[in-house]
Amino acid sequence: MPRPGTGPPRAANRNQEPSMSATKRRFLADLWTLTKPYWKSEERLKSGLLLAVIVGMSLGIVYLNVLFNEWNNLFYNSLQEKNLDEFFRLFGRFAILAAMFIIVAVYQIYLRQMLQIRWRRWLTERYAAMWLTHRNYYRLRFSPNGADNPDQRISEDIGGFVEQTLSLTLGFIESVVSLASFSVILWNLSGEIHILDIQLPGSMLWAAVLYAGFGSFLTHYIGRPLIRLNFLQQRYEADYRYNLVRVRENAEPIALYGGETQEAGNLSGRFTHVVTNWWAIMRQQKRLTWFSAGYSQAAILFPFLVAAPRYFSGAIQLGGLMQTASAFNHVQSSLSWFIDAYTRLAQWRATVDRLTGFAHALAELEAAKDAGFTRTPASAGQALALTDASLSLPDGRTLLTDAALAVAPGERVMIAGPAGCGKSTLFRAIGGLWPYATGTLALPTEGRSLFLPQKPYLPIASLAATVAYPDAPETYGEARIAAVLTDCGLGHLIALLGEERHWSQELSSGEQQRLGFARAILLAPDRLFCDEASSALDEASQKELYGLLVDRLPKTTIVSIAHRPSLAAFHHRVVRFVPTDPAAAEPVYRLEAAAA
Known part of the structure; x- marks a missing residue:
C-alpha cells in the first residue's frame, strides 16, 4: 500500500476499486465452489443433521450465558445485602448451570470433530481422485497455475480448510446470536446519555458498538499483510519438506557423489525462505498483538468506567453493575469477533487460496485431458x-x-x-x-x-x-x-x-x-x-x-x-x-x- 503522498493520483485509486471488489467476489465464488459439493453430496442428510445439532448446542451455550448473566445480578446483590441464604441458593444454581454448560460444551466439540473428519474424508477422497484421474498427477507439472506441492494441499490444506471453516462459521453464528441476546439486555440495563440536549437511550450499547468498531478497523489495517504472509509460509514449509523427502529417497546416489555439502546448501536455502517469511509474520503478529492485547485489557475496565456514574449515584446496585459489565463484555466480544479471529481468518484465507488454486489447476487439466495426439x-x-x-x-x-x-x-x-x-x-x-x-x-x-x-x-x-x-x-x-x-x-x-x-x-x-x-x-x-x-x-x-x-x-x-x-x-x-x-x-x- 503506497504511503501518503507517494501513491498514484486519486483517479487511479478509484480505478483500482472495482478490481478489489472483483477479487472479493472471486474469493467468495471460490469459497462456495469448495464448500457446496459436500453439502450437496450423498452425505448431506447425515452431516446436515449433525450440523443442525451443533448449531443448536451453540445457541444453547448462548442461552446459558444469558442465564449466567442474570445470575451475576442476583449473586452480587446477595453479597451487597449480605444475604447468606440467597448466597448459598445461588451457589447451587450456579452448579446446575455449570454442569449443563460443561455437558453442552464437551459434546459440541465432540460432534464438531465428528463432522470435521467426515467432511475432510469426503474432500480428501474427492481431490485425491481428481489428482489421480487422467494422469493429472503427472500433467500438473505443465499447469500454468503452478499448483505447487499437491501432496500438502491434499494432506494438510483440506484438513485446515475444514477445521477453520467449521470453527469460524460456528464462532460467527454464536457471536451473532450472542450479540442479539445481550444487546437487548444491555439496552435495558443502560441509562440515557445527553448529546446536544438530546436524550439518547442505550448508552452502554452504543459505547460497546463504538469500542468494537474502532477496534475492528484498526485490527484489519494492522493485520492485513498476514493473509499473504501465511500463504507464503505454507508454500515455503511444503517446499522445504519436499526437498527433505527427496534427500531421503535419493540417499544412495547423494552419498556416492558425496553431495552432502550441495544438499545442505540447497536445504539451507529452502529453510532460509521459511525463516525469513516467519520473521515477517512475527513482526506483523507483534504489531497486531500490541493492539489486540491492549484492546482486550482495556475492555475489562471500560464497561465499569462507563457504568460507574450510575452505580455511584445509586441508580443501580452492585449486581446491576456486574450484570451490566458482563453484558457489555458479551456484546463487545461478539462485535469484536473479527478482531479475535483475524489471525485465524488470515490463515484460513491463505488455505482457501491454495485449495482453490489447486482446484482450478485440476479443472484446467480436466478441460484439456484430450490434449496431445x-x-x-x-x-x-x-x-x-x-x-x-x-x-x-x-x-x-x-x-x-x-x-x-x-x-x-x-x-x-x-x-x-x-x-x-x-x-x-x-x-x-x-x-x-x-x-x-x-x-x-x-x-x-x-x-x-x-x-x-x-x-x-x-x-x-x-x-x-x-x-x-x-x-x-x-x-x-x-x-x-x-x-x-x-x-x-x-x-x-x-x-x-x-x-x-x-x-x-x-x-x-x-x-x-x-x-x-x-x-x-x-x-x-x-x-x-x-x-x-x-x-x-x-x-x-x-x-x-x-x-x-x-x-x-x-x-x-x-x-x-x-x-x-x-x-x-x-x-x-x-x-x-x-x-x-x-x-x-x-x-x-x-x-x-x-x-x-
Missing part, C-alpha cells in the same frame, strides 16, 4: 498407427515433425536416435502424458498396453505385489510369480515374496530392470513399450532377457527405445530419429525406417 481406433491389422505426428517442448521448440509410424500386431520395432532427440517424449505422448503433441494416433480399443521405463516403478509393498503391479498378486498366484522371477534371474528373492519393503532402495539398478522384465512377462500385455528398459544390464543379460520376452510373449507388439545396436537382432525393423537439418544448433527430427 488425436486418438482413434486402429483398423484391422494395426497395433499402432501414427500419422502427421509432431512433438514440441513446453517452450514451443519443435522436436519431431511430420512423423508416421505403423506397427502390425506381434511386430517388434526398435526406435534409435541420439540422446535428447525426443524418443522418450514420443512414448509419453503415446501414453497420453505429453500435451504438446499433434497428429493422429490409432490404437486398438481392446487389449492392454504396458510401458516399461528405464527405472521401473516399485511401490512400497510386498515383493509379490511389486512384481504384479498394477494388478493384484492374487490374480497370478505366488507360484507363477516365483517362476517368472526365476526365469528373469531373481530366484534369490523368492523367499521375500511376502515381505513389504522399500524395494527401490534395496534392489540394484540391474535387479530393478530384471524385475521390470518379470512384470512384463507376468502381465503379458498386448502392446509393450520399452524405454531403455535394459540399459543397466550387461550385454549378455540384456540378450538373455530380450530373448525371454520374444519367447514368452510371441504375440505381443513390442516397441523398444534402445541405444545398443545388438538389440536390433530381437526386432523386425529399426526406426531412427534423423535430423531434418544436421547443421542446425537445435535440430528438428523426423522418423526414418530401416530394416533390422
Whole structure:
C-alpha cells in the first residue's frame, strides 16, 4: 500500500476499486465452489443433521450465558445485602448451570470433530481422485497455475480448510446470536446519555458498538499483510519438506557423489525462505498483538468506567453493575469477533487460496485431458498407427515433425536416435502424458498396453505385489510369480515374496530392470513399450532377457527405445530419429525406417 503522498493520483485509486471488489467476489465464488459439493453430496442428510445439532448446542451455550448473566445480578446483590441464604441458593444454581454448560460444551466439540473428519474424508477422497484421474498427477507439472506441492494441499490444506471453516462459521453464528441476546439486555440495563440536549437511550450499547468498531478497523489495517504472509509460509514449509523427502529417497546416489555439502546448501536455502517469511509474520503478529492485547485489557475496565456514574449515584446496585459489565463484555466480544479471529481468518484465507488454486489447476487439466495426439481406433491389422505426428517442448521448440509410424500386431520395432532427440517424449505422448503433441494416433480399443521405463516403478509393498503391479498378486498366484522371477534371474528373492519393503532402495539398478522384465512377462500385455528398459544390464543379460520376452510373449507388439545396436537382432525393423537439418544448433527430427 503506497504511503501518503507517494501513491498514484486519486483517479487511479478509484480505478483500482472495482478490481478489489472483483477479487472479493472471486474469493467468495471460490469459497462456495469448495464448500457446496459436500453439502450437496450423498452425505448431506447425515452431516446436515449433525450440523443442525451443533448449531443448536451453540445457541444453547448462548442461552446459558444469558442465564449466567442474570445470575451475576442476583449473586452480587446477595453479597451487597449480605444475604447468606440467597448466597448459598445461588451457589447451587450456579452448579446446575455449570454442569449443563460443561455437558453442552464437551459434546459440541465432540460432534464438531465428528463432522470435521467426515467432511475432510469426503474432500480428501474427492481431490485425491481428481489428482489421480487422467494422469493429472503427472500433467500438473505443465499447469500454468503452478499448483505447487499437491501432496500438502491434499494432506494438510483440506484438513485446515475444514477445521477453520467449521470453527469460524460456528464462532460467527454464536457471536451473532450472542450479540442479539445481550444487546437487548444491555439496552435495558443502560441509562440515557445527553448529546446536544438530546436524550439518547442505550448508552452502554452504543459505547460497546463504538469500542468494537474502532477496534475492528484498526485490527484489519494492522493485520492485513498476514493473509499473504501465511500463504507464503505454507508454500515455503511444503517446499522445504519436499526437498527433505527427496534427500531421503535419493540417499544412495547423494552419498556416492558425496553431495552432502550441495544438499545442505540447497536445504539451507529452502529453510532460509521459511525463516525469513516467519520473521515477517512475527513482526506483523507483534504489531497486531500490541493492539489486540491492549484492546482486550482495556475492555475489562471500560464497561465499569462507563457504568460507574450510575452505580455511584445509586441508580443501580452492585449486581446491576456486574450484570451490566458482563453484558457489555458479551456484546463487545461478539462485535469484536473479527478482531479475535483475524489471525485465524488470515490463515484460513491463505488455505482457501491454495485449495482453490489447486482446484482450478485440476479443472484446467480436466478441460484439456484430450490434449496431445488425436486418438482413434486402429483398423484391422494395426497395433499402432501414427500419422502427421509432431512433438514440441513446453517452450514451443519443435522436436519431431511430420512423423508416421505403423506397427502390425506381434511386430517388434526398435526406435534409435541420439540422446535428447525426443524418443522418450514420443512414448509419453503415446501414453497420453505429453500435451504438446499433434497428429493422429490409432490404437486398438481392446487389449492392454504396458510401458516399461528405464527405472521401473516399485511401490512400497510386498515383493509379490511389486512384481504384479498394477494388478493384484492374487490374480497370478505366488507360484507363477516365483517362476517368472526365476526365469528373469531373481530366484534369490523368492523367499521375500511376502515381505513389504522399500524395494527401490534395496534392489540394484540391474535387479530393478530384471524385475521390470518379470512384470512384463507376468502381465503379458498386448502392446509393450520399452524405454531403455535394459540399459543397466550387461550385454549378455540384456540378450538373455530380450530373448525371454520374444519367447514368452510371441504375440505381443513390442516397441523398444534402445541405444545398443545388438538389440536390433530381437526386432523386425529399426526406426531412427534423423535430423531434418544436421547443421542446425537445435535440430528438428523426423522418423526414418530401416530394416533390422
